[in-house]
Amino acid sequence: MVNKNSCSGLDRRDFLKISGAAGAVLGTIGIGIFGYESGKDPLTYTGCEGLQGIAQNFNRGRFTIDGPPHERVGPTERADARSEVIFSRFSRLMRQWNDEKGIEGLDDVLKKYYKDHPEDLEIDLEIRREIFPKRMSDWRKYYKQFILAEAWSDAMGSVWPPGIHEAPEKSDFPRGPRYGEPRKPYKMKSAEKTSRLIKEMAHRFGAALVGITRLNPDWVYKYPMPGRGFDPEKRIEVPSHWEYAIVVATPMSWDPMYANPNYGTSHDAYSKSRIVAYRLAAFIKKLGYPARPHTPGTDYDLMVPPIMIDAGLGEQGRHSVVITPELGCNVRPAVVTTNLPMKTDKPIKFGVEEFCKSCKICAENCPSGAISSGDKVVVRGYRRYALHSSKCHNFWYSNLGNMGCRICIAVCPYTRKSNWIHKTALNITANDPTGISHRILTMLQKKFYSGPDPKDYYIPSLGGKNASYRKPPWWLRTEDFIEI
């Protein structure tokens, strides 16, 4: 019996035939696509999965902006690395401080800084007066718990290309044929091709993310960090060959990062980013162009986060760390400055600014109170979120395990593994101009992914419990491997 469909005039047999034929065609196409994808899948390059730019998989094109990504509100000023970078200021203070002479015993640079920021002096001195002694006492009691974490961190930081101690006019340029480097730069075919080549090389050298921008001189330090070949008391004249900045970034290991502040380390990504930047500089010099790496830990002549933003890798978060779509803020960047002509990337806006306005999870979870819950402030002519670096730095010495903290990175809703839950949340927030999803997801984040009370992150002598945001991975649990 033939069942005629009154609407289409199609009987069941015809329908089945057409469906079967369509299924066969679509199935064949599907198998073809499956086969092609399986054949070219980068994950099949066993052992080299991370060296092919697979991590940089966010479609930035839809989120690029043409204007500058930083809100300039007045005359700008460059940062003085001698006093405004906490590492320089603190080591300088420790060398010069004398209880009897007080602030008058400091050099002019520190004297001026602390007169302008009197609250920072007390906070910086707190490390020496209170935190160091208590930390030493707690270290003797509890250090065994962190033996594996420390060993792992030291091992990751043990491969560390030596720093550059010469001025740019000497160190940046190819040294000529005697050293296997050309006397004159090779003529590149196009800026687009060069840009593509440099990015591919950066990935093959180990970068998870790479972006290129023109260097804004505002991001170069006014006075240098020590040991970079500059006269420490002389203002830096930005070298004319620092036209472009290539930013490379690598993530810290995810599981220890979630177990901050005690078990994570910055050394793993510092070492990787440093190696990538040095390799990239060597590659560029082989093409005959000058190149200078600016790398972690403190071998910089410039501020990296705003350059990272200019290069389209991410946006600044409330915690001042750059948030990338792929890795959240679990990134450690490095920069290579050069005059190799390249096509630059555009900055992106993918919802971070709006999200950070209402989220505030990092501020609520910061044990030191260094992250503000308030609005942006003007810093050297730009409106931005500002981190209280003295408070942040103090907490580095107020916990055991590996140096540093990184809790703001671990708790940030953007710093999540690349699974379907978090990728979906990222895509929703990036495409929601109303901000409704931001508030819903922030609420879920607070309920679902809460951590210890921020006070518990401190050492016991400072009122804490040696807490970590998450448990350490099995391979960092000393008590499971060593008799203690």
Add this chain to the structure above:
Amino acid sequence: MNSFFNNFFWFVEGIFVCLIFIGFKRWMKNRGVRMTIWKWILFAAWLFLSGFTIAFITTSIGEGEDRAALMGGIIFGIITIVSGVGIWRALNIKGKVSNER
């Protein structure tokens, strides 16, 4: 999951979903429920929600986020059950079994 198993997983999962739809259609026919396009959409949405709830719980466990798994299980689980009962009523599924086979 490597790419082969990932692709293979979705292939098998697709077969299972087809079987669910075919089975559901037959079951509704036996119970004498006439399925309109809106009923099919409701059923598909509920199926998606159920899958989401299960996947959220298991992904969170795999991620080591036990609290997220528990909270997600409770919140999304309740939504799934309540909406399931609502859809059951909306589809007007009665105990009556149709003679049509």
